[in-house]
Amino acid sequence: MYFLPVILGSDWNVYGVASAIHMAYGVKSIAFAIHKQIYTEHLDYLTVYPKDGFDTKEVFVNVLLDFAKSKETANKKLLLISCSDYYTKLICEFEDILSEYYLFNYVDNNLRIKLENKKDFYQVADKYGLAYPNTLIINKENHKDYKLKFDFPIICKPNDSVEYVKIHFPGYKKAYTIEDKEELDRILHLIYENGYTGEMILQDFIPGGVENMYVVNAYVDKNHNVLMTHGARTALDECEPRNIGNYNALISGDYSELTANVKKFLEDINYTGFANFDFKYDPRDKKYKVFEINIRQGRSSMYMIYAGNNFIKYLVEDMIYNNSNEYYDHKKPHLWYLTAKSVLLKYTPAELKDYVKELLADNKTSSYGFDYYKYKNINRFIVALRRKLSTIRYYKKYMG
Known part of the structure; x- marks a missing residue:
């Protein structure tokens, strides 16, 4: 059964999703966005179509409906995947219209409203036992x-x-x-x-630095069963002002206490689809405290693929092939990073430096988290190299 992934956006997240699909199924994707970005340029398995006004409701709906009715989509199942909070919001708002043509798995609009803004999310977290600052x-x-x-x-x-x-x-x-x-x-x-x-x-402010930060991604199928959780500890975060809050190095491993709490929470609130959580460990009361939930896969979701857990399979098997899977909680150690190795080794917190070096020495790491397809395409090789060199420059600028 042939399916066509329709991805919304053109950033790092889109690169990760399209790469995950191509790795797992050899399928090419298309994406709609306001404009193109270098992260998703020169990819044989992804075509980005920039659309003026795609961030407005009318254009968003019309573009997707026109595409669904075009000859290009004949006899294909269309799998709609959001890579931003705003596009997720629009999918939820126009669920009735879009579901006639597209397959997708997101929460209903009422639950989205409760989870999207942090203020409302904290009320839900408090009710269902997730600690927060x-x-x-x-x-x-x-x-x-x-x-x-x-x-x-x-x-x-x-x-x-x-x-x-x-x-x-x-x-x-x-x-x-x-x-x-x-x-x-x-x-x-x-x-x-x-x-x-x-x-x-x-x-x-919870004491400690990036070494106390954790991320959990999860997938919940259309029948509200949690199929996957994957936790990671932050080894390096972004330092450019506009990107602070994103991750540049994550260490997968056994974070069972954290992932068990996430699984229970998602089951309690009757969730569906991908979910992405940010936590920080508070040494004062020894609790993991949640900052937010994103109603989609995280921007750095490729850390899961390189650790041996291709996150996109849960969505495709659920929505395209109607296959059920047993719950999987990833526990194997693995280091994923998105900077030059020299940057990783210099700016990783002292508490994690030895462990990072150990993972590098034991080959429990991706060579570089932006390198998929670079050896098959000289333009992608240049994009990956420029990214590495830029991290050397801007970490020195902002971190000294």
Whole structure:
């Protein structure tokens, strides 16, 4: 049975999804996006179609419906895969229309609303037993008059990431570590003066650095059965201001306590589809505390493929072939990284350096997380090389 993956976006996430599909099934994908990006250029197994206004509801729906009715899709099952929070939102909102032509697996729109914004997600997490940091929610009206219930330093981040990503200003970051009230007031002023209208989240800063950060990806089939969980510990995070919060090195392994909590939570809330969680371990009370859930596979999901767990198979087997699988929790150690090796070795936290070197020595690592297909395509070889060299430059700039 032939299927055609229709991916939404053109970034790292799209590269990972299209590569995973090609690795597993030898199938070529197409993608729709606002514009092309270098991450998904020059790939024989992916064609990106840029569409003006694709981030508007009318264009989004019309493009997908027109494509579904075209000759190109005759006798093919169309598998729709989102690679951004915004496209996930649109799929959920237009589920009734799109489901006539496409196969996809996402939560219903009511559950999406509860999980998408961090404020609402924390209420759900609290109800179902997922720990999260002490939190204060403020808005545009009261951002000059608030009282913290915890001490500095704190984390400051937007509640509505879909709206926030559309604004721009000097010093823009996905999230801020704030040392004092003066700095916090300045950042809040910048955010609201530059057009953001949603709520902001102020959170207790959990001690420790990137070495205490963890990620879990999961897949829940259309019948609400959790089929896969895969946890990883962060060895290196992104340092460019606009990309802070993304991962550049992840260590897969046995994180059973964490993945068991995720599995139970997803079952309790009657979830479906991919889910991506960010956690930080709090040494003060020895709890893993959740920051957010993404209602899709994570941007760095290729870490799972290189560890021997091709995440896309769970979706394809479920939605295209209607095959059921037993639950799989990945536990084998593996290092995935997306920088030059010299950057990895220099900037990995001291606590993890020896383990990273051990994994490298034992070949329990991907050679480089952006190298799929580079030896079959000189343009992809150049893209991968430029990425490596750029990490040497910008880590030195931002990390010293």
